Amino acid sequence: MNVRQILAKKGINVITIRPDRQIREAVTLMSRHHIGALVVVNSDGNPVGIISERDIVRRAAEDEALFGLEVQDIMTSDLVIGVPQDDISSVAQTMTKKRFRHLPIVENGDLVGIISIGDILKAERDQYLGEIDTLETKIQAESSQPE
Amino acid sequence: MSQVGTEASPLRVAVVGAGPTGFYTTDYLLKQDRLIVEVDMFERLPTPFGLVRYGVAPDHQKIKSVTKVYDRIAQNPRFRFFGNVELGKQISLADLRNHYHQIIFTTGAQSDRRLGIPGEDLEGSVPATEFVAWYNGHPDYRDYQVDLSCEHVVVIGVGNVAMDVARILCRTPEELAVTDIADYALEALTASKVKHVTIVGRRGPAQAAFTTPEIKELGELADTEAIVLADEAELDPLSQSALASGSDRSTAKKVEIIQSYVERKPTEKSRTLTLRFLVSPIELIGDETGRVAAVRLAKNELYATDAGSLRSRQTDEVETVPAGLVFRSIGYRGIPLEGVPFYENWGVILNKEGRVIDPNSQTAVIGEYTAGWIKRGPSGIIGTNKPDALETVTHMLADAEAGATLNPSDACADTAAAFVAQRQPRFISYDDWLKLDEMELSRGEAQGRPRVKFTSVEEMLAAIGK
Ligand SMILES: Cc1cc2nc3c(=O)[nH]c(=O)nc-3n(C[C@H](O)[C@H](O)[C@H](O)COP(=O)(O)OP(=O)(O)OC[C@H]3O[C@@H](n4cnc5c(N)ncnc54)[C@H](O)[C@@H]3O)c2cc1C
Ligand SMILES: NC(=O)c1ccc[n+]([C@@H]2O[C@H](COP(=O)([O-])OP(=O)(O)OC[C@H]3O[C@@H](n4cnc5c(N)ncnc54)[C@H](OP(=O)(O)O)[C@@H]3O)[C@@H](O)[C@H]2O)c1
Numbered sequence: 001m002n003v004r005q006i007l008a009k010k011g012i013n014v015i016t017i018r019p020d021r022q023i024r025e026a027v028t029l030m031s032r033h034h035i036g037a038l039v040v041v042n043s044d045g046n047p048v049g050i051i052s053e054r055d056i057v058r059r060a061a062e063d064e065a066l067f068g069l070e071v072q073d074i075m076t077s078d079l080v081i082g083v084p085q086d087d088i089s090s091v092a093q094t095m096t097k098k099r100f101r102h103l104p105i106v107e108n109g110d111l112v113g114i115i116s117i118g119d120i121l122k123a124e125r126d127q128y129l130g131e132i133d134t135l136e137t138k139i140q141a142e143s144s145q146p147e
Numbered sequence: 148m149s150q151v152g153t154e155a156s157p158l159r160v161a162v163v164g165a166g167p168t169g170f171y172t173t174d175y176l177l178k179q180d181r182l183i184v185e186v187d188m189f190e191r192l193p194t195p196f197g198l199v200r201y202g203v204a205p206d207h208q209k210i211k212s213v214t215k216v217y218d219r220i221a222q223n224p225r226f227r228f229f230g231n232v233e234l235g236k237q238i239s240l241a242d243l244r245n246h247y248h249q250i251i252f253t254t255g256a257q258s259d260r261r262l263g264i265p266g267e268d269l270e271g272s273v274p275a276t277e278f279v280a281w282y283n284g285h286p287d288y289r290d291y292q293v294d295l296s297c298e299h300v301v302v303i304g305v306g307n308v309a310m311d312v313a314r315i316l317c318r319t320p321e322e323l324a325v326t327d328i329a330d331y332a333l334e335a336l337t338a339s340k341v342k343h344v345t346i347v348g349r350r351g352p353a354q355a356a357f358t359t360p361e362i363k364e365l366g367e368l369a370d371t372e373a374i375v376l377a378d379e380a381e382l383d384p385l386s387q388s389a390l391a392s393g394s395d396r397s398t399a400k401k402v403e404i405i406q407s408y409v410e411r412k413p414t415e416k417s418r419t420l421t422l423r424f425l426v427s428p429i430e431l432i433g434d435e436t437g438r439v440a441a442v443r444l445a446k447n448e449l450y451a452t453d454a455g456s457l458r459s460r461q462t463d464e465v466e467t468v469p470a471g472l473v474f475r476s477i478g479y480r481g482i483p484l485e486g487v488p489f490y491e492n493w494g495v496i497l498n499k500e501g502r503v504i505d506p507n508s509q510t511a512v513i514g515e516y517t518a519g520w521i522k523r524g525p526s527g528i529i530g531t532n533k534p535d536a537l538e539t540v541t542h543m544l545a546d547a548e549a550g551a552t553l554n555p556s557d558a559c560a561d562t563a564a565a566f567v568a569q570r571q572p573r574f575i576s577y578d579d580w581l582k583l584d585e586m587e588l589s590r591g592e593a594q595g596r597p598r599v600k601f602t603s604v605e606e607m608l609a610a611i612g613k
Contacts, residue, residue, distance in 0.1 A: 002456075004524060005526055005527075087457075137216070
């Protein structure tokens with residue numbers, strides 16, 4: 001299973017923000033779209049960072065003036081970017097190993113999506129559920145028509 | 148609009164496509180108790196079950212018993228089946244909007260992906276999709292010609308479909324005769340001169356897309372020896388370290404089976420089935436008549452992407468292998484339905500968790516939904532479509548409860564049926580199908596086979612007197 005199968009049912013509209021916008025705006029966007037992270041893009045539309053709820057909460061604990069800061073002040077700019085062909089199991093391993101939770105996906109130079117560790121877990125769960133169901137069918141068939 | 152989903156005004160849903168996803172969708176819609184729902188299912192073929200009938204290999208009969216579950220779903224009095232009715236042909240999207248509150252597209256993936264290499268369209272280079280439909284007796288492919296007079300066949304891709312294709316080519320007539328393979332295919336395969344089948348994968352054994360039971364099965368064929376080349380079976384350092392973490396036991400098992408085929412030498416068995424890794428086709432070479440004669444393969448090496456998955460890239464090393472027939476088995480592909488937003492890059496209906504999305508406004512198109520292969524792409528086994536259908540149905544019910552449905556001018560079940568009958572007088576009901584099913588089963592019984600399929604639409608219609 002690869003990343004494309006997850007992205008295919010997430011629409012292709014990626015919510016992004018520019019690095020010089022205020023955190024206030026990032027929070028509003030996240031809340032309006034019910035998402036946990038925003039891809040930060042430069043004026044060419046290329047991803048330059050990512051900003052997550054976690055980044056914001058962590059910073060909020062130490063900095064009351066957080067909302068007035070710019071996105072680029074607290075975003076993670078050490079960014080891992082994926083492609084739609086990436087295998088889901090490998091991505092999951094990399095996320096665990098490198099401790100990040102969101103992966104922007106670029107195809108032919110365009111940002112086409114972002115997947116989270118939650119998306120991956122759900123995809124893997126659905127795959128197992130499907131396998132179990134299919135296996136049960138086979139077993140039932142075996143027991144009802146002995147060869 | 149008054150509340151729909153009540154006894155007086157049931158939520159009327161059109162399901163387009165009678166594959167597994169169409170049935171799981173129907174089941175979830177009918178077995179919940181929040182709303183009263185009525186389902187009409189439309190299928191372009193006279194027969195239901197999509198790829199379970201026309202994809203799943205004939206020598207995999209057990210899994211086909213899943214259709215008993217679908218038969219049970221179809222018994223619900225709030226369900227009707229209209230076979231031999233195609234969206235885009237006898238009926239249009241506008242027609243459906245006139246008669247239903249919600250429409251869900253479960254049309255699967257009807258086409259194939261292209262390799263994009265020179266020679267791809269030579270005679271004798273065929274998509275696996277067509278071969279599969281042919282041996283399974285799909286009415287659109289019964290007159291299809293496959294020339295099995297050559298000795299060497301190459302199958303490109305190492306997914307489960309490639310396994311199916313290779314296995315069917317390598318089975319003996321006796322093995323095939325006890326399946327529900329189409330009669331004409333049985334005849335053609337019995338006369339087949341094919342001796343050597345080579346399956347080519349662009350990555351290594353640890354990245355092969357096929358599953359463990361399928362690779363195991365290749366080693367158990369009656370008259371074909373499965374072979375893997377020693378140097379290609381060995382894992383590269385990147386794959387080794389990925390597997391070493393121990394988290395992926397099913398891949399480890401798969402690799403173990405692949406490696407167990409290395410020692411095997413061609414024996415007295417009549418055919419060989421060679422599984423190649425780390426090679427990509429770069430050109431199909433034709434003979435003087437324009438028929439494929441060979442495949443040029445480039446040796447690949449693996450590299451890790453930023454996100455950690457291992458991809459292949461070509462090296463300068465090239466070899467040529469003979470092939471009188473090439474099956475391209477690199478994946479299916481969805482095709483667009485008129486008026487339904489489509490994402491060309493991936494061959495899927497543009498959607499968000501099953502709600503169809505308008506590409507301009509990026510908002511949901513009211514009353515239109517999708518599930519299954521046409522929603523997420525051509526991957527996953529039968530059962531995978533179940534959670535996928537549930538995700539969409541959850542949104543359908545929530546939207547209906549929120550009053551966000553289409554506003555059909557005529558939401559009456561009887562007039563919908565009359566309208567369909569007027570557009571397609573020879574539609575097939577589920578009872579008609581059950582009669583056909585019964586006939587196929589008894590034709591099979593007479594020959595000691597699970598079933599003998601009708602393979603033409605006219606034949607089917609005649610059999611039930613339509
Ligand atoms: C060759 C092959 C072998 C497989 N073998 C197995 C296996 O052994 N075990 C397993 O678990 N899974 C197997 N699978 C996977 C499984 O078949 C799929 O997961 C499943 O069929 C997808 O279901 P679907 O309903 O989305 O699509 P489909 O099964 O393709 O159903 C779509 C239906 O929509 C109809 N349709 C299309 N367009 C229209 C239209 N315009 N109007 C009306 N109707 C339309 C089609 O005729 C078809 O009946 C196999 C797949 C393939 C390709
Ligand atoms: N018995 C069963 O349960 C059964 C039977 C049949 C089908 N199915 C299911 O149906 C789904 C579809 O199967 P599938 O076999 O069509 O698809 P698949 O599993 O996606 O396999 C496609 C194969 O083609 C390769 N490929 C893609 N592009 C290529 C290229 N340009 N050059 C060379 N190789 C290329 C892929 O390699 P990469 O991995 O490198 O991209 C992969 O090996 C799968 O989920 C499968 O499990 C199940």
